[in-house]
Amino acid sequence: MNFFNRFRKSPLLSKSASDTIFALSSAYITLETKLGLKSTGRAAISLKAVDGMYFLTMKEDVRNFLNASRTDFDLAYRILTDTYGYLWIIIEGKNMEDILAGVTAIGDIIYERGFADNLLVTVFQFSSDTLDAKPSTQYLIFNYKRNNFYPFVPLGQKNRDTEQEMKILSAVDRELCFEKDMSNWYPLWDVPL
Amino acid sequence: MIAQLSSLKPAWQRRDTGLTVRMIFSFAILTVLYLIFLSVLSYLGVGYIPIILIASAMILAQWYFSDKIVLWSAKAKIVSREEEKDLHEMIERIVARSNLPKPRIAIVNIAMPNAFATGRGQKSSVVAVTRGLINILDEGELEGVIAHELTHIKNRDALVLTLASLFSTVAWYLMQFGFYGGLYGGGYGYSGRDRNGGGAMLIILLVAMLTWIVSFLIIRAISRYREFAADRGSAQMTGKPVKLANALLKISGTMRRVPNKDLREVEGLNAFFIVPALSGSTIGNLFSTHPPVEKRVQKLMEMEASMS
Numbered sequence: 001m002n003f004f005n006r007f008r009k010s011p012l013l014s015k016s017a018s019d020t021i022f023a024l025s026s027a028y029i030t031l032e033t034k035l036g037l038k039s040t041g042r043a044a045i046s047l048k049a050v051d052g053m054y055f056l057t058m059k060e061d062v063r064n065f066l067n068a069s070r071t072d073f074d075l076a077y078r079i080l081t082d083t084y085g086y087l088w089i090i091i092e093g094k095n096m097e098d099i100l101a102g103v104t105a106i107g108d109i110i111y112e113r114g115f116a117d118n119l120l121v122t123v124f125q126f127s128s129d130t131l132d133a134k135p136s137t138q139y140l141i142f143n144y145k146r147n148n149f150y151p152f153v154p155l156g157q158k159n160r161d162t163e164q165e166m167k168i169l170s171a172v173d174r175e176l177c178f179e180k181d182m183s184n185w186y187p188l189w190d191v192p193l
Numbered sequence: 194m195i196a197q198l199s200s201l202k203p204a205w206q207r208r209d210t211g212l213t214v215r216m217i218f219s220f221a222i223l224t225v226l227y228l229i230f231l232s233v234l235s236y237l238g239v240g241y242i243p244i245i246l247i248a249s250a251m252i253l254a255q256w257y258f259s260d261k262i263v264l265w266s267a268k269a270k271i272v273s274r275e276e277e278k279d280l281h282e283m284i285e286r287i288v289a290r291s292n293l294p295k296p297r298i299a300i301v302n303i304a305m306p307n308a309f310a311t312g313r314g315q316k317s318s319v320v321a322v323t324r325g326l327i328n329i330l331d332e333g334e335l336e337g338v339i340a341h342e343l344t345h346i347k348n349r350d351a352l353v354l355t356l357a358s359l360f361s362t363v364a365w366y367l368m369q370f371g372f373y374g375g376l377y378g379g380g381y382g383y384s385g386r387d388r389n390g391g392g393a394m395l396i397i398l399l400v401a402m403l404t405w406i407v408s409f410l411i412i413r414a415i416s417r418y419r420e421f422a423a424d425r426g427s428a429q430m431t432g433k434p435v436k437l438a439n440a441l442l443k444i445s446g447t448m449r450r451v452p453n454k455d456l457r458e459v460e461g462l463n464a465f466f467i468v469p470a471l472s473g474s475t476i477g478n479l480f481s482t483h484p485p486v487e488k489r490v491q492k493l494m495e496m497e498a499s500m501s
Binding site: 046082084086120121141143158160162163165166167169170171173174182183184185186187188189 | 435436438439442450451452453454455456457458459494495497498
């Protein structure tokens, strides 16, 4: 469906992405109870940056929105561009509801300014606080092109903990729209969160 | 009361009744097929006794020497406790926990990761692993694979499959017999002397062929269910389904499919819009003895989910 929506430019794409993302509002509790994974309060939207007035305007709109909504959501934010040429809008909030509201609202702004095709992912950061293992940073990545989530647990330099990723998959498989094809679980090394 | 207690158990500990029902059903079909086959033969009054005798003798021999044949054909070498201390200790731990007799342990000196179990009964059984398996799996994963093989032994899967293949073997011999019989019948003019005999031959050939095809498919189906049962048993023995799932992914090479390349590098290639090739594996599934790895991993992960 997603694929055809891209041609029709219907608002459905953005809508369905928001719906899929909002499923996290209950799934994150499952992650905490089943795997001891806690949200760090940080999430980031990544999109391919392009030159030009329209992109700059969109960026300003996002900035204005985040400044204006500070009273409602209480989100801190940073905006930066990485070495791959991707713009990262990094937000930090006190609770998952605020983060999800912020992420989807920013997604809508990007969509309305015509940059839906540039959207890559939204990354949600978690950390494990089990007593026996050393704390590690783990991610749930929402892919806009596939409209689904997949786990990413980096282990040092360019290694990943597939076992933990599969545990995350099995823990929230029923609540979240998950990428079943593991060959699409592309990592994001050095996420600037 | 007992039923209530068992329903309180988590899902992964409960007996898989569906599996048992399917197994019984499969065997019922096989038995009925065999009976029909025999009655058709006796109706036609063919001297089928010699063929069945030969086939049974072969199956018995195969059964009796099965472990030696399998070990010899796989070039597996039985290793003593001194030679492979770690492996022996690991298996001793698993069998002690599950109250099973300790099997003999063999190693196949090849790089391909694999494992198998063989033997006539629980006491004479052998668990063989390849060198490659020991090398690529970590301890927990190896434990999962060995527990899978031990479950095969515990469930007497070798016996079950040998019995099941009895029908198909008999049918196979009869098919050949019928085929050559028909050939000679046509070629040397026996049919002229005995028209009814030629017709009967054709019927036997058809029935034998049908029996063979159907029993072949059913044996494959039984084998696949036994694999699921062994996965389940392994997960119950070790309590770590995710380890076996990991091992299966590693052995099948699926693990290598988890990419290492950054999403931002591949995004430009539009990799996500390549329509996956039609897997159309339904026919393939019917013929294979093992269920697809994805399905096995999925079932194991469901167990993992119900455990945590």
